[in-house]
Structures are given as structure tokens and as C-alpha cells.
Amino acid sequence: MTKKMTMADIAELSGVGKSTVSRFFNGGYVKQETREKIQKIIEEYNYKPNAFARLKAKQSRLIGVIVPTLNSKITGRVVTSIDRYLREKNYTTLIQSSDHDIDQELENIQRLIQMNVDGILISSIAITKDHRELFAETQIPIVVLAQEYEEGISIIDDDYSAGRYIGAYIGKTGHQKVGYIGVYETDVAVGIRRKQGVIDGLKEYGITDLIIGKSDYSFIGGQTVAREILEKAPDVDAMICATDRLAFGAYKILQKAGKKIPEDVSVVGFGGYDESTLLTPELTTLKFDSYGMGYFGAETILKMIQKKRVSKKQVVDYKFIKGGSVKNYRCAESPDLL
Amino acid sequence: MTKKMTMADIAELSGVGKSTVSRFFNGGYVKQETREKIQKIIEEYNYKPNAFARLKAKQSRLIGVIVPTLNSKITGRVVTSIDRYLREKNYTTLIQSSDHDIDQELENIQRLIQMNVDGILISSIAITKDHRELFAETQIPIVVLAQEYEEGISIIDDDYSAGRYIGAYIGKTGHQKVGYIGVYETDVAVGIRRKQGVIDGLKEYGITDLIIGKSDYSFIGGQTVAREILEKAPDVDAMICATDRLAFGAYKILQKAGKKIPEDVSVVGFGGYDESTLLTPELTTLKFDSYGMGYFGAETILKMIQKKRVSKKQVVDYKFIKGGSVKNYRCAESPDLL
DNA sequence: CTGAAAGCGCTTACAG
DNA sequence: CTGAAAGCGCTTACAG
Secondary structure, three states, X not given: OOOOOOHXXXXXXXXXXXXXXXXXXXXXXXXXXXXXXXXXXXXXXXXXXXXXXXXXXXXXXXEEEEEOOOOOHHHXXXXXXXXXXXXXXXXXXXXXXXXXXXXXXXXXXXXXXXOOOOEEEEEOOOOOHHHHHHHHHOOOOEEEEOOOOOOOEEEEEOHHHHHHHHHHHHHHOOOOOEEEEEEOOOOHHHHHHHHHHHHHHHHHOOOOOOEEEEEOOOHHHHHHHHXXXXXXXXXXXXXXXXXXXXXXXXXXHHHHOOOOOOOOOEEEOOOOOHHHHOOOXXXXXXXXXXXXXHHHHHHHHHHHXXXXXXXXXXXXXXXXXXXXXXXXXXXXXOHHHO | OOOOXXXXXXXXXXXXXXXXXXXXXXXXXXXXXXXXXXHHHHHHHOOOOOHHHOOOOOOOOEEEXXXXXXXXXXXXXXXHHHHHHHHHOOOEEEEEEOOOOHHHHHHHHHHXXXXXXXXXXXXXXXXXXXXXXXXXXXXXXXXXXXOOOOOOEEEEEOHHHHHHHHHHHHHHOOOOOEEEEEEOOOOHHHHHHHHHHHXXXXXXXXXXXXXXEEEOOOHHHHHHHHHHHXXXXXXXXXXXXXXXXXXXXXHHHHHHOOOOOOOOOEEEOOXXXXXXXXXOOOOEEEEEOHHHHHHHHHHHHHHHHOOOOOOOEEEEOEEEEOXXXXXXXXXXXXXXXX
């Protein structure tokens, strides 16, 4: 393959028409004998068809994946999972990052549409009116990841239920003064639903007066809000953090302030990063099935392409991970009761 | 844009020929007046040309980026940086993950070549004979990231020097029995050069007898090797880890074994992840400039496309990050001397 | 089961 | 400065 081979070259070398070579690749009728001749040439020259030249094809076998950032543990897991699934099924994954910028995200959507992808998986931090308009205009199947999307298909974490679980856990263990480090409400899944779950979970145990702060998704942001909470409520005895990374920020600030975790302040997060088990004490957290989200997302988009039936909304599982960062006030001598 | 617009549509709507619209996008001669007419229609319909239909174009304005995994902090930084630079310059980044599989990586290279990308940035964990053959066959500019590539252009971390720095640091602080948690030697940069630097740095201080273990890049791998070292040399007083993630594994094992860091065993890594400052004690480590690597890689590939001169090898900087995981035996009362 | 021909959405000499 | 025409590497009816 010293020069780039084309389908015409392969056709000539194998002594067949190029339509036949095309059919060979797209699963059309080709006699076994012809098939073998083509196969031989392809292997000899290591030929791979140019996926982008399939201008007229109904299917491009290209799937676009849009992520808010390439810098996140969770995103890494989701995309890895998608890519594995799709590659297995002979699709090519086109990954685009929006770098937390809505305009860039909209641009990415348009670009992928123009690129004639067969489907788009989008993990957005917020579905805006512009998104809805773009989605409505196109025929291309779209699956929204991690955010609920009423007008279409989505795969979501069970944010409300997870939040409620954690809220109840903190209530049940006898905490009194609770701080919440959340994210902005443009992110409906995490900023609203997860938070609401936490609030409702706490309410079950009579805790209604919590201190709520908001942050972006950064380590620094977590620190800033933790500091604010500590100033407003020096007697805070628990910090619930919308993500593990925010919890990392809380750890940092609490340590600096000379507060012991969990003796003085309990900390809990959402995420279940590997690193969390290394903290002292290990972070109590809740792990969403990110690989599952990627898997179901990929599976669903392929089903949609094949016009199969898919559920409007699929909810992926989560798992509670008990670390040592939450104190049990109710039952100090047997903390494993919970 | 209820249907997909084509250049022909835009041409018709603006009352010009489609060659003119094409020229508009590619910086050819277009009269100001005509330019405005086209501009107006484009904005109205929010048209974006289909990057994949530029079959005949000399330039596709597509740059392929191949990474070993999407699951790494460092890779995330590098790719984010590349994507920002390229987007700024109006190029589209096509990210492909090899998922630590050489065959998949080779496939990715071929696929990108067939896709007619203008250039390829490849961060490989190993350059094999197959790589060299593929690279030699194509005319497409290629920049290798993180590995030295004698036959071409590369951007590398200064692995030897960094290793030597750390080795000398551990020697200087008076350690005696040193374990090294490295990676396999197929990864020349980390598996060989970084290790050699460590060995030479230690030698400067008379330490020649170290216990060397090898691992993949995983948390679990780090644990396994740390355990082995501990068995072989219960009196080990320092563990040098080829990456922070491996150091995390070492922390885990040492904690389990009841060894205090750094009183009983010092630990040091390479990476400089944010999380490392959260460990107790904070991990002493060395941070490579991954954003710089992405930036220089992107800059270099564009220069190559424009047939400008580029250096064969560019070395990105590193920074020593002093945590609290290394004990200074030489001068225990003023540990900040170093 | 196979090939010639038209067409996908764009770019590029070329003639004006 | 602009447009008609040919061509990029593929796919798809269609006729055989």
C-alpha cells in the first residue's frame, strides 16, 4: 500500500467490477468464488475502504459521540464503553468534545449531522432550547446520555433516587446540620434532581434546614463552596457533595481547617472514583454504572438505526460504596449496622 | 435547516455558482459584495459544509489523534489541549482510542489515512515494526507523542532526566533499600528511559541494588508489584513508582501492611494528578507538562502540513511537586532543606 | 450473481 | 472575479 488504494484499484486487481467490491463490503450478493478473489487482494494490499467517501450510502456506519469534556473520569468510562461496543459492531466512533461550552456543543451537533453520521450520542450538561430545535430538525437518531430528554430517548442515572438514598443515609446516621455542595441548575440531572433527592431523603429524617452551595465541576470549586459552608455554619456535621471531585475539595478544606473526618464532619460524594478509596478516611460514595450507560447508549442508538423499538428512558444502576467518611451518631459502638 | 443543506442549495439561494460558494469557504477570490450575499444565506440557514465530502480537496482540515486509552488523566489533558488548539485554527479533531491494543492502534492509523486526514498525532505506548512500516508508506505528516521516534518527529517528556531527578532525590535524602514499580519495556519512554534515569540518579548516591518490578498501568497492577517488593525486601525504605496511579497502588498496600508513609517507607510517583495532593501524606511526584505536549503537538503538525521547518524532537518540561511522602534521613530536623 | 452508469457533496483547473 | 464541467472514492438502482 505505498499509494492509497481505491475501490477501483481493488476491482481491477481482482478482475471484477467495482460495484462488486462495494457489495463485498456491504454484505450484498457476491459468489463465494468472487468473494475469495477479492478477499485475497484486499489482504495483500491491506485495503480499507474510505469511510468518508460513502457520500451516497444510506448508512455511513459512523456514530458521533459528543461529550462535555475529555478531562473527566466518568466521561472516560462512558466513552470507552461506547467505543468498544460500536467497534465490535463495525461502526466507527467519532468523538467530539464541547469543552463545557454550549456554543461549541451546538457546533459539534451540526458538524456531526453534516458529516452524515448514522446516529448521535450526546452527553450534555444541559439541554437548551437550541438543542431541542436542532434535534427536532434532523432525522438522525439521537440518544441523550445522563440528562432526561422528554422529547426523545435518554439513558440516565437514577439521580433522584441516588440523592434520596444518600440524604436518607445521612439522616439515618443522626446528623443534624447538613451542608450540600451542588452544581448549577442548568444541569438538570445533577443540579436539580440529585439535589432534590438529597433534600427529600433528609426530610424523611426531619432535616429540613440545610446549607446549599453551588459550584462548577472543579476541585477548586468544591473547595470554595466547602469554605463558604464552613463560614456560614461552623457547626456543620455533614457535607453531601454532588460529585466525588467536589468531595475532594471538601476534604482539602476540612483538613486545612483542622476538622476531622468523620469525627467532626462527615463527607459523602457521588462518583465512586478509584482514588476515593485512597483518601483517609476512604470516601463514602455512590457509584453510577458508567460503563453500563455507555453500553446501553450504544446498544440503543444501533437499535434506533435499525428502526427497532427502544424504551424512551433507561435508567442505569448505582451502587453504594461504604467508606469511612460518615459518622454514625445513632449507634457509635456498632457503626456497621448501616 | 429542516433538510440538510448542500453547497448547491446555498449557491442557488445566493444566486451564485457553487464554485463560488466553495471558494468562499476556502479563501479564494470572492468579491466583497458576493461574499456578503453568501454570508447572509449561510447564516440564515446555519449552513456548515460537509467536511467529508471534500474528496478531491488537497486538504481535509481533519487531524487524526490516536490515544492508547480514553481512561487516563494525562491523555485527557493532552487531547483537550490538542483539540483546543486545532479548533482555534479551524481544524476538526478526530479522536480514536486504541484501548491498549496494538492491532486496534494499527487499524486506527490505517483508517485515519484512508479518511484522508491532513495529519496524525499518535500517542502510542510502543512503536513497533508495523508502525514504522505504516508510517514509512504514507505521505501524511505524523507526530509521535510521548515516545521517541528516530525516523520522524516526536514530542516527548524528558523521561530520562525526570527519572534521574527523582532517583537522585531519593538517594540524597539518604534512603538505602529502594524498590521500583515500573512498567513493561515495550513502552520505551516509561519502561526503559524513565527507569534508566532513576537507576542512574540513585547510582550517584551509591545505591545500586534496587528491587525492580513491572506492571501494566493499573491501580491493581501497582498493588501487585508493591506487594511483591514488600515480600522480597521487608526492609525496603522507598518505593519509586513510574506513574502516580502505580503510587496509589503502593499507598494502598503499604497502608494495609501497617507501614507508615514516609516514616517506614517513602513513596514517590510521576504524574502530578490533582488527587495526589489529597492523599495522606500528599504524594511527592513529578508533573509533566501534558497541556504543553498537546499544544506543541498540534502546533507542530500544522507546521508540517504547511511544509514549515520543525524540530525533530521537542522536549516538554516537568516540575517537581514536593508532597510529604518522602522522608529525609540526612537531615530529619529540617526536612525542607531539599 | 455481476457490471456500466449515474449520483452523493464537494473542489479544482480552466475558460471567460 | 466567476461559473460549467470533470472528478474525488464510494453506493445504488437497473439491466443483464
